[in-house]
Amino acid sequence: MTPAEFQATTGVSRETLDRLSLYAELLVKWQKKINLVGPATIPDLWRRHMLDSAQLWPRLPAGLPRLIDIGSGAGFPALVLAIMGVPDVHVIESDQRKCTFMREVARQTGAPVTVHTQRIEQVTDLQAPVVTARALAALPKLIDLAAPLLAENGEMLLLKGQNIDEELTQARKIWIFEDTRSPSQSDPSGVVLRLREVRPNE
Numbered sequence: 001m002t003p004a005e006f007q008a009t010t011g012v013s014r015e016t017l018d019r020l021s022l023y024a025e026l027l028v029k030w031q032k033k034i035n036l037v038g039p040a041t042i043p044d045l046w047r048r049h050m051l052d053s054a055q056l057w058p059r060l061p062a063g064l065p066r067l068i069d070i071g072s073g074a075g076f077p078a079l080v081l082a083i084m085g086v087p088d089v090h091v092i093e094s095d096q097r098k099c100t101f102m103r104e105v106a107r108q109t110g111a112p113v114t115v116h117t118q119r120i121e122q123v124t125d126l127q128a129p130v131v132t133a134r135a136l137a138a139l140p141k142l143i144d145l146a147a148p149l150l151a152e153n154g155e156m157l158l159l160k161g162q163n164i165d166e167e168l169t170q171a172r173k174i175w176i177f178e179d180t181r182s183p184s185q186s187d188p189s190g191v192v193l194r195l196r197e198v199r200p201n202e
Contacts, residue, residue, distance in 0.1 A: 001047035036074035052186035053077030068128040071136035082111035127151040134159040139167035162189040
């Protein structure tokens with residue numbers, strides 16, 4: 001996928017595309033020194049990373065004031081959503097080098113991102129209406145990490161792979177939730193999973 005094809009698919013403005021292109025350039029540059037993403041994904045980064053992240057944008061609640069992304073790695077989907085217009089994005093990532101990269105991308109693109117260099121379990125004073133995650137953990141563990149960060153009536157938007165049915169079965173042994181699934185635009189075997197009304201299965 002080219003930047004032009006990404007723009008045609010998502011409808012982003014020229015300015016937004018320019019900022020995402022700067023992000024992509026920085027990713028390719030830093031990838032030579034730090035393993036930010038799987039090396040094999042770099043030639044197709046506009047589909048594998050940019051589109052994969054951007055597909056969450058139309059699924060966000062209107063007027064969303066804040067978003068938390070956990071296990072952010074190289075900043076997907078957090079930095080993409082911040083560049084697209086989410087006004088207050090918080091990323092939680094324990095890898096110091098990846099946090100340095102995300103701060104540099106935020107600085108150069110003007111993305112409204114706050115980077116927390118912490119383990120997710122250590123963050124106790126932050127909540128948001130939406131928590132996102134991508135390729136972080138199996139669903140039972142992922143909900144365990146994300147649930148304390150959800151504001152009241154909040155929801156999780158998760159980019160998940162082909163094992164989603166099994167993961168949902170395991171998660172329901174520990175958690176009660178409402179789930180909706182949509183096919184991924186970037187990965188034929190992937191899904192976008194929305195979880196609402198999340199609470200322990202006591």
